[in-house]
Amino acid sequence: xxxxxxxxxxxxxxxxxxxxxxxxxxxxxxxxxxxxxxxxxxxxxxxxxxxxxxxxxxxxxxxxxxxxxxxxxxxxxxxxxxxxxxxxxxxxxxxxxxxxxxxxxxxxxxxxxxxxxxxxxxxxxxxxxxxxxxxxxxxxxxxxxxxxxxxxxxxxxxxxxxx
Numbered sequence: 001x002x003x004x005x006x007x008x009x010x011x012x013x014x015x016x017x018x019x020x021x022x023x024x025x026x027x028x029x030x031x032x033x034x035x036x037x038x039x040x041x042x043x044x045x046x047x048x049x050x051x052x053x054x055x056x057x058x059x060x061x062x063x064x065x066x067x068x069x070x071x072x073x074x075x076x077x078x079x080x081x082x083x084x085x086x087x088x089x090x091x092x093x094x095x096x097x098x099x100x101x102x103x104x105x106x107x108x109x110x111x112x113x114x115x116x117x118x119x120x121x122x123x124x125x126x127x128x129x130x131x132x133x134x135x136x137x138x139x140x141x142x143x144x145x146x147x148x149x150x151x152x153x154x155x156x157x158x159x160x161x162x163x
Contacts, residue, residue: 126158130155130158
């Protein structure tokens with residue numbers, strides 16, 4: 001023994017310590033390290049899965065935004081096409097109405113002209129027949145001033161009744 005220091009105890013402690021290290025490394029260290037490796041792999045796979053999910057979510061978000069923008073553009077284009085079609089339809093309806101109004105106006109003018117010609121012709125026939133009637137009455141008798149006034153009054157009365 002060297003100053004209260006036992007060499008044999010120290011050697012036994014060293015042997016047991018080495019034996020303990022050997023046993024720990026054989027039975028505990030390997031499984032602990034395997035468990036740590038598995039945990040590390042699990043955490044790494046979870047991080048990778050989360051990154052993939054995040055990337056997929058970002059991609060889906062970008063696609064959704066792009067699809068939304070495309071849909072907005074299509075909707076705007078449809079609105080513009082509908083507006084253009086409405087304007088064109090309005091112009092077509094106005095043009096058609098103007099043509100129809102012009103046709104009706106022309107038809108009315110032609111009808112008025114025909115009626116005017118018929119009225120003039122009827123008036124001429126009446127004037128002729130009344131002239132013949134007056135002439136025949138004049139021939140039958142000599143007309144006095146009073147008879148002449150009566151004939152004119154009858155003539156005007158007959159023309160007024162026939163119109």
